[in-house]
Amino acid sequence: MTAELVRGQNLPLPHTRLEVRVSAGAPVVCGATLADAEGRLSGAGQVVHPGAPRLPGVEVPGTAAMEHRLVLDLDALAPEAHRLTVLLALPGGGGDPGAPAHFGALAPPRLTVGVPDGDGIATYTLTGLDTESAVAALELYRRQGAWKVRAVGQGYADGLAAMLADQGLPPMTAGELAAAALAAAVPTAPPATAQPAATPLTPGPAVTGPPPPRTADGGSAAPTTAVPLDRATTDPAATGATARPPAAVPGATIDYSHPRRSTASRPAPAVERAAGTGPRPPAPASAPAPATAPAVPVAGDAAGWTMDERLYNQVWGMFEDLARTTAAYRSAIDFADSRREQELDRALADPRARIGSAGDAARAAGGARYEELSARARETLDRDLAQLTAESEAVEPALPPAYARWDHPVWLGYRPPAEPAMAVRLGDLRLPERPELRIPMLIRLPLERGLWIDSGRGGSAGSLMADATELRRLAAGTAALHAVRLLAAHPPGGCAAHLLDPGGSAASAFASLTAAGLVSAPPAQGAAGVTAVLDRLVRRVELVRMAVRGGATDALPPDIDLADQLLVVNDFPYGFDDRSVTRLRYLADEGPAVGVHLLLVADRADAAAYGPLLDPLWSALLRLTPVPDEHLADPWVGHAWTYEPPTAPAGGGALARVLGELGSTRR
Template sequence: MTAELVRGQNHPLPQTRLEIRVSAGHPVVACATCSDPHGAVRDEWIAHPGAPTLPGIEVSRRATEAPRFTVDLDAVPEAVHQVNVLLALPQGAGGPAHFGATAAPFVVVTGQDDAELASFTITGLDAETALVAVELYRRQGAWKVRAVGQGYAGGLAELLADQGLRKARETATAVQETVAVRIPRAEPAQLRTSAADGAYTRPATPRPNPTPGSNQTPGSNQTPGPNQTAGPDATLAPGPDATLRDGLSAAGAASSQPTPTPDAPQPPGGPINYAHPRRQSVAPPSPPPAAAPARPGQPAPPVAGDATGWSMEERLYNQVWGMFEDLARSVAAYRSAVDFAESRLDQELDQVLSDPRSRIGGTGDAAREAARAKCEELTDRARQALDRDLAQLTAESEVVEPALPPAFARWDNPAWHAYRVPMEIPMALRLGDLQLPESPELRIPFLVRLPLERGLWVDSGRSGSEAAIVLDEAQLRRLALDCAVAHAARLLAVYPPGEFTVHVIDPAGTAAPSLAPLVGSGALAGPPAAGAQGVSDTLAKLTQRVDLVTMAVRGGAADSLPPDLDTAEQLLIVNDFPHGFDDRAVTQLRYLADEGPAVGVHLLMVADREDASAYGPVLDPLWRSLLRITPVPDDHLADPWVRHAWTYEPLTVPPGSAVLRQVLDQVVAARRSWRR
């Protein structure tokens, strides 16, 4: 399994015979330097195209778009404790002037068996013309790889000088001269002739130009289908296999041929057309809205729905998850750059303190000031790159948020005031907002796919959250109940009429004020179940439904279900757990949490885990099976890319707003009109 690294992150190397591959999209110069335990680089410890080999190390002999480094760490001298992988742009080659004008270089470390061990995408580059991509270093007899991504605007000479090479400028000049001689000349393009094409025939009609604003590229007229969307819920793995790609390419080539009419005569000896004469192909989805032309020198303004998808809803969903990933990786790059700058400062200060000569005169103070200035410079540059990314994401959020449909929108969005009961289930539901401390004003919608794959747990406890500690227990429980009712109302509103049913267990009747919108509108399947008997009856009914549907699905006998069985999605709101629950009821609740989501039965628990501490570890699987959300902001959620701790902020109905009751009234009215 490949480890995707960010700046400053390290990863152990299980093998010592490695190959480091770089994909830059343009010619780059590959170099490698070795350093001792103190970080010093000797003049003879550098490999470059003019001298491509060192003991255990070999680099590419010319500037190329995909240079490779061959490393045998067992053959590296014992005095070497670190191997630095360097990349530089060739001078005077007609290529890009700096790394910021090109695609981000991609580095992958593979083992002897060609298995990928670690990868690193070097983002955030601007005016740099040389950089340290990764470093292999020895720690306690084992080797590790660290993602560095440190760039130098002064080029290879500045990089080598920073590593302590005495003849840095002379070496950099020699490397550039060697590369300039070995850069291959571009061959002129040759046009194919009819004789060279052989049996190739062109279609009778010219190919139409691609639609402006579409994502199609020359040579492809295929739009991914609904099951091929590269959305956030797709598995993070390489793309489709070669067979699928070939099939799509062949289909695209066939669809570009003109379809003859049924009565049109076929030319003798021509190609056979296997298309049905009266069958029309499915029209591709409308392209995302095109952005307004940007001013010269300015980036194009963001557009809502500027993502892949077969519908506007799917494009917005993918765009939101793209913003989520972009913010996660931008902040990860900033944090790793700051950590790298601080660790480098510590190393340089340790070197100054370990040198007795620095204690005499002012050389030590000057070295410390220089180290601190370098650390501040790196930190400032990292912050500038982060601010640039945050500005782009903020501008995108400002155009995406107003365009979201009700299922994706906050309660204060005008989409809820223009609410109409839907006729189909949306892709996802918004449960709240996510934010990071580096950008508290930028909030990313927290979307989960529908139908729900796991239950929800609104934590009414006071543990772990600073915002919860300042509230008293009664106020926190009231907020948790209000949050649960708002989520239940949102689920009722986004499903078609009669396709979603809500049940409530309130053993002590303490949730009556918060449940008033659901009870007063008639949106519940029945009155809230109270007492131990109500708990037992409700759980028995839902458990029986799960058993019947599960057996019908496994046996392929869905028609044999009882006619009075409610086939709609079921949501059970549980308040004051475990009050009113005996051992049998607890077992049934665990069964619903495990088996219910697969057959359309979901839990929405409002509980404090401390109240159920008497059960000990017996209920640990129950809590783990539920998605924990909080009625107050809390940083307990992690993203799937770099595992940041994100602050979750719940959705709240604006004070004094009647939008919740209005939406529920429309849901109940639609259900009655449809007699469901």
């Protein structure tokens, strides 16, 4: 199975005879550099390019083209070659006036590392490029006698010469070598009229978010529209997204970047340049100057037909940037630690060097190098996080009610929308590297799975410190807030709520919904009340499913409400017999497709008597918590995200306003 890498991610290579396949939206020049263990080039002879396309163990194409195939034999590389970097450059510098000036004008190039004429091992799509005309795309490097591949994606606005200078060549040598490589590639490159540059195809107005999460216990976790996933990946459809595939255009290449946002307002996430060693030192003073500082972030800086859609995509992009820049930082720290251990092992391999001043000096040198690499990685991380923080501060005030926190002033002017919102906010997500930077956790509407508010002790510090009664109270209150937000995201009459509280333990939490007339009837109590509500909703699901399949929706009985239905169940499985449990499972599985959605408050331990019978139910629901918890895991780079649930606004002004507006439309 081919792995899809993200920037900064690495992967072991099971083979040493490989090929790298490159696909770009316009002719590009492809080459490689062979650096030492420090990532430095000793001379021009370590650069493989169209003018000198072969060195032992590596062969590159001799012309610029839209498709390339590099042949590698890592065992045949010179012993001093520890890092092979695959580079791409636009041929404009070689005298081709028809070539694009920068990668931002093209669909993102895609690289695949695989066995010759066989299966792929890893792929990497170079998204996020803008004014760069050269890029260090992939790096294959030795580590403890084995080879790995790392997705780098480090672009250079000043072109191939700046890239070569950054790897240690003198500026004059780098400039001459870059000019020779580009000139050698251009004369035999296809004319610009023979292969028009591909037109990036962008998705339609509905754009998916990140893949959904799963929980540590195997249940589904967060969909990620700014959401990570829990302990395992699931079908991206679980996000509730309805992305439309772009129409096929002859000669065009699909732009796999998602979302397609402007990169002018944000630097690309930090990427370790040499096998995770952290940022390179500044280039010599005579080398081309780096790109200028990023522009001030602007709310709505993303693709989309409406402002809500652009903000949704921008939030998704903030989540992705935070995930990647943190992954790059952690990778750099891991590398620095591993390098320190390797250096100490080599220095102390001789037993005579383990004592005395030689051993102390080796330890001190290893520690100093570790601190240097860690400090440079932290500096890059802090820079990227500062930019993301600035963007968050620009985006939060511009969010519409459905995306906003409960303390946002936008709620004070709330009016029921004319159409359902694109998504709703279920809380916030953060990482320990910058706890104060919170990314909204958005989930697309309509819901494609139900929500489960876990009232048990999930292992977080908050749940372990609270007693069982307090956790149940918090869970019921959180469910009420989610229910109000879901109702507020629909137009009048667009969503009806039903409450099941068999033991009456959540009467105070649901009192505001009942008093505002937002539920069809008072919370159903006891086994009889549970059975009546479930039977009514199951009948609706069955009739609507049959009508849809038969194309006879106009023949539905008049008592069938075609508006979305939200079933809120508190303290499950109290009050449920076997038949009711089966019906609830049916609603969780079949209800979302016909507009019946489940919001369940439960402690899984309370349902332990049902054994594996309820495993499909937990897996079908998106698990949330009433207290901050680290149960959401990102399948892209393995982060454990901290989820923070919504909290009631201070003073209740905003919530009272929303309840009053919703109640007035139902009276």
